Amino acid sequence: MSRDLDQQAIDVLRQNDRGGFTVPTARLYPYQWNWDSAFVALGFATFDSDRAWRELELLLEGQWANGMVPHILFRRNDPDYFPGPSVWQTPSHADGGGLFPSGGISQPPVLASIVHWLVQQDGNIQRAARLFDKVMRWHRWYHTDRVPNGHSVVATVHPWETGRDNCPDWEIGLSAMEIDPDIGVYERKDTDHVDPTMRPSKEQYDKYVTMIKFGRDHDWDQTIITNDGPFVMADPGIHFILLRADRDLLALAKRLDRADAYSEIENWIELGVAASDTFWNDDVGAFTAYDIRSGKRSDGFSNASALCFFADAGSEYQRGRTLENMRRIQSKVRFMMPSWDPDAPMFEPQRYWCGPVWPQMNHIIAKGLNEHGEHQLAETMRMDFAVLVEQSGFYECFNPLTGDGCIGAHFSWTAALWLAWASPRNNAVAA
Numbered sequence: 001m002s003r004d005l006d007q008q009a010i011d012v013l014r015q016n017d018r019g020g021f022t023v024p025t026a027r028l029y030p031y032q033w034n035w036d037s038a039f040v041a042l043g044f045a046t047f048d049s050d051r052a053w054r055e056l057e058l059l060l061e062g063q064w065a066n067g068m069v070p071h072i073l074f075r076r077n078d079p080d081y082f083p084g085p086s087v088w089q090t091p092s093h094a095d096g097g098g099l100f101p102s103g104g105i106s107q108p109p110v111l112a113s114i115v116h117w118l119v120q121q122d123g124n125i126q127r128a129a130r131l132f133d134k135v136m137r138w139h140r141w142y143h144t145d146r147v148p149n150g151h152s153v154v155a156t157v158h159p160w161e162t163g164r165d166n167c168p169d170w171e172i173g174l175s176a177m178e179i180d181p182d183i184g185v186y187e188r189k190d191t192d193h194v195d196p197t198m199r200p201s202k203e204q205y206d207k208y209v210t211m212i213k214f215g216r217d218h219d220w221d222q223t224i225i226t227n228d229g230p231f232v233m234a235d236p237g238i239h240f241i242l243l244r245a246d247r248d249l250l251a252l253a254k255r256l257d258r259a260d261a262y263s264e265i266e267n268w269i270e271l272g273v274a275a276s277d278t279f280w281n282d283d284v285g286a287f288t289a290y291d292i293r294s295g296k297r298s299d300g301f302s303n304a305s306a307l308c309f310f311a312d313a314g315s316e317y318q319r320g321r322t323l324e325n326m327r328r329i330q331s332k333v334r335f336m337m338p339s340w341d342p343d344a345p346m347f348e349p350q351r352y353w354c355g356p357v358w359p360q361m362n363h364i365i366a367k368g369l370n371e372h373g374e375h376q377l378a379e380t381m382r383m384d385f386a387v388l389v390e391q392s393g394f395y396e397c398f399n400p401l402t403g404d405g406c407i408g409a410h411f412s413w414t415a416a417l418w419l420a421w422a423s424p425r426n427n428a429v430a431a
């Protein structure tokens with residue numbers, strides 16, 4: 001059974017391979033996505049190390065002159081996806097964009113961590129050395145262009161930048177903004193491919209498109225977007241992933257003897273550790289998102305709240321309360337870890353980031369828990385993910401109450417994390 005699933009996972013990755021880069025799943029997401037590619041590399045690394053590095057090299061081909069690595073790379077146009085390159089209208093290469101059209105925002109910077117883990121596995125320091133400066137420039141972009149004036153925390157300017165697209169966290173920023181009356185008529189494609197009750201609403205989409213229009217109207221000047229854009233929130237997901245990635249980048253710099261980079265990265269880590277407290281919400285007992293301009297805080301526990309372990313952030317008290325929340329949530333669901341608190345308003349077990357379990361989040365949350373001695377909970381998260389795949393297949397995400405697969409099938413990061421993490425073969429390798 002599991003041997004079959006290993007082979008099926010390899011087949012999913014091969015089928016989604018478009019010649020050196022992987023699409024998350026055919027039709028619904030027909031391009032290369034940023035953090036998807038990073039996780040996908042972990043899967044390829046289990047059977048084709050060269051192909052794993054290639055995935056990351058191709059992702060970095062999309063890097064802009066300012067250092068940003070966009071969330072989607074539109075290598076070739078696909079009319080089946082909205083919003084495509086003609087909506088984003090990002091700068092050409094000559095004007096500071098990447099080698100081909102892309103989205104105008106970024107995504108959670110898990111890449112440095114993945115590069116570090118790949119080197120630990122296969123020792124390929126030459127491939128890592130070729131990527132190092134590019135990853136440094138991306139982190140520098142996050143720590144400068146994405147920090148609003150007068151603040152010390154990295155912002156997010158679009159829910160899609162967080163990778164947690166329609167999480168209820170973003171309602172605070174969305175309700176503070178207006179829909180631009182000039183966004184025009186547009187046709188969504190996502191709801192042609194999957195059940196609309198699993199996808200974001202029409203009003204949310206109008207606001208997403210308004211944010212894109214703002215970027216386009218300002219020639220994708222990232223400092224204007226970060227300071228004056230319609231949506232400026234702080235996401236514990238991006239914050240903790242970046243802090244962990246800074247730590248892994250420092251370890252990588254040491255491995256590569258890049259002493260010239262040490263002090264700059266150390267400074268980012270110091271700032272990241274200090275900024276962690278700004279996310280603390282003592283009423284909830286968790287690190288939660290907030291609106292940088294109004295200071296209004298989200299009062300729901302999301303799976304991003306649980307990433308404090310991964311970042312090695314927070315005090316013992318803060319981590320203890322986070323764990324209490326996780327145990328309470330565990331008693332409410334069949335499968336850990338739902339993306340939104342089942343006791344909070346707006347929990348919907350099959351609507352995307354309002355409840356479903358996400359494989360890549362489970363993986364990094366569990367990694368952090370293991371590093372903090374919480375082995376039992378970490379193992380629950382791994383086993384729950386394994387059962388979800390065995391029961392339902394390689395879905396994008398899963399209903400935490402029933403285990404049903406949600407949204408896209410034959411999904412790359414699910415296949416990759418099965419291979420790299422959940423497959424029983426990993427126990428055999430470790431034994």
Ligand code: GLC
Binds near residue numbers: 024029034036165
């Ligand atoms: C959705 C997810 C995002 C992911 C993308 C491609 O937009 O919310 O995290 O990167 O799909 O899989």
